[in-house]
Amino acid sequence: MSVDRATIAALRFGYGFRPGQQIAEDREGLLASVTRPISVDEPEMPGLERILEIARKRRDAGRSMRKGEDGAEEMRDAAMKEVRGLRIPMLVRRVLTPILSPHGFRERLVSFWADHFTVSARGAMLVLTAPHHVEKAIRPNIAGRFADLLIAAELHPAMIFYLNQNISIGPSTRAARRRRRVNGLNENLAREILELHTLGVDGQYTQKDVREFAELLTGYTADLKQGTRFVPRFAEPGAEHVLGRDYGGAVASPEDARRALADLAIHPDTARHIARKLVVHFVSDTPDPDHVAAVEAAWNETGGDLMAVYDALLRHPGAWVPEFAKTRQPFDFLVAALRGVGAGTDDHPLGNGEKLGKFCFGHLNRMGQRLMAPPGPNGWPEEEEAWITPQGLAARIAFARAVAQRGARDIDPRDFLDTVLGPAAGPGLRWAVAAAEQRWEGIVLTLLSPEFNHR
Amino acid sequence: MTEDFPLSRRGFLGGGLALGCSAAASPLITPVALARAPGENRLVVIILRGAMDGLDLVRPMGEKAFATMRPTLLQGARGHDLDGFFTLHPAMTALAPLWKAGELAFVHAVSTPYRGKRSHFDGQDLLENGGYSPDGSMLPSRDGWLNRAVGLIPGADMRTAFSVGQENMLLLDGKTEVSSWTPDAKVPLSAQARTLLEKIYTGQPVYQEALHQALMLADEDLGDLPARRGVRRLAAYAATQLNRDTRIAAFSIGGWDTHRAQEISLKRAMDQLSAAVLALHKGLGANWKRTAVVAVTEFGRTARENGSRGTDHGTGGAMLLAGGALSGAKVHGEWPGLGPSDLLEDRDLRPTQDVRRSLGWLLRGLYGLDSADIERVVFPHLDMGADPGLLA
Structure with missing residues (x-):
């Protein structure tokens, strides 16, 4: 018996069959599933304010504990109970949605991008914010332009905390000089954006680009009160030169880093890096170069329109080979x-x-x-x-x-x-x-x- | 041995070669057989996750400032006096007989190259990766130093190194094939289902090999393992494997992050550590003589206790060594002192030595690895310095 397209669609591009459930059977069906709204039965995701409030309580309780204050232990126990109360349903939702959903390709893409923009849910604050990152920064942006997905994923407080952007301060700002105990510039987020999220480790960037990009990202920070915010006095003054372009000027603006991210999103190295990653993830660890080239071309032709990218991924004959290689x-x-x-x-x-x-x-x-x-x-x-x-x-x-x-x-x-x-x-x-x-x-x-x- | 010896001569003939004397001298052992058996020396690496307080494990009681820095933490029983200056934490007294036998040692004031943010995850990653970046970023290979070291041991095969426990340890991750198993894993299938499974894996080499290993390891006589899950059982399992073909084993013990009520929480972790060492001692029997156990942690803790009878993330710490392969009972290392100008940033024990140096000397002494290879492949950017004489 030869393997038909419907089976390939379900196994390679979805989460498999569920008895009695109608799921996408071909390229058109898979593409249509990407923009289907999430089921109405899905419980509402807790808001970021609520998440930050509980994270704050947990942090404050920890501080009281370390100071040995009266009643600190009760405070911590109460805070941990609230953390659990918030965290468990969010994790349950992360497994239940793909188990129940008829839109397997959409769910697989959410997982793909959540992994591409990894925020590892370890430690009290990240276990609370990482699920919000997936549901509110990634999920709503998987069918638009990559630039929008990239900006949403990088500037969400979970990512800012995870890759230490919250403690990065422009090295020649007065704020940095006054806080000598703080490191000043932290390159972590800038490096991972270039290395993992956009150009890829083989991309055409240098250590100098990492440093200048890190300086350009300064000003963006996050805390447990307001989440992500832009603080001009943390921003490194002057223009930064990233991959041959100048960003920013005398007055620091939150738009500067966003413009750089938007440019990175359509950089040919980014197209090549992520095109390959998509084919590797969905089709084969040793991807057909022609398949990668087709996805890459769609990325370059449309400026990173993700629906066009998925269409190219699914249109290539390599998407429908009957051998299941992954x-x-x-x-x-x-x-x-x-x-x-x-x-x-x-x-x-x-x-x-x-x-x-x-x-x-x-x-x-x-x-x-x-x-x-x-x-x-x-x-x-x-x-x-x-x-x-x-x-x-x-x-x-x-x-x-x-x-x-x-x-x-x-x-x-x-x-x-x-x-x-x-x-x-x-x-x-x-x-x-x-x-x-x-x-x-x-x-x-x-x-x-x-x-x-x-x- | 002659020039036509197919594998690296350097590994066998290099200095500090413990294996050479017995095995290589025997005319009955062909080069190939020799290559397949990387000697009798054994190494167990225990990763202590959470930042173990080296100043509480090996207390510098001879240091005047220490008592005032640790007003509540030193209140309990006095531990075993090691050398008139350092005292062992009372919860580790079970190991005092090993000290008396010359089979327990420490290196004090050590740390990885990691500085600054004092993050557990970055610190542990760097400890296991063996990289040198002060900001904690890993080597581009993102593999473990022990895996790279096994790759340099001539004749090592997949049973030579064994990662024990459920977690996939970065320490042994990498290109070189190693074994991994947890004694708690089972293959709960009937004999017929196993046979059918083997049949349907025909033509799937990765599945076949994993199933073959899993069935073999699950069916192996585990020896006399403690019934209860936990570190005693892991250590006893490691000893069982080390008595067979395995020469290097690794596992981890958590619970060292003692921000509060350290006298209680640290005791719990130390009980685990001493139980693990004693389980290895017991399980290895005669092979204990050819064994070095080393326990390392991501960083130390603050010299002064904090307001909740605990300590916070610091820098310099201590490592524990045990085994019959040691040169004797000693607190190694260069003690930096705890005076006001001695501390790092007025808070941490100042590290005087890279923790990787001791690890490098263990690899050199036990497996004859070349210093240049250690400094280039296993621990890039390390200066091994003079032989600290950890091994007999």
């Missing part, structure tokens, strides 16, 4: 498995809401992909070898067993195979599933098969 990362694997057993409803045996969320968090940790918390700003690795390790595979086996025994008791493994893989299931797997001693082991074999672990 290994599903643990998050993709878990979401696809839970979609396959129809999890995420109140009457499902795996439970719903926080109960299902906690099941997911634990298994993701064991499979090596802690939810929203990659080890560094470069995000999660793409290659098969990084994930299919002895412990990694053992953790997939344990997860598959838990899903099969607790969440798929009434499902016939042969039906399950058809639901989640359809024509992508090879004859060897069909034979093995039928040969399993017990029902649940047939489900386990399906979940552990190369077919299900690839996309």
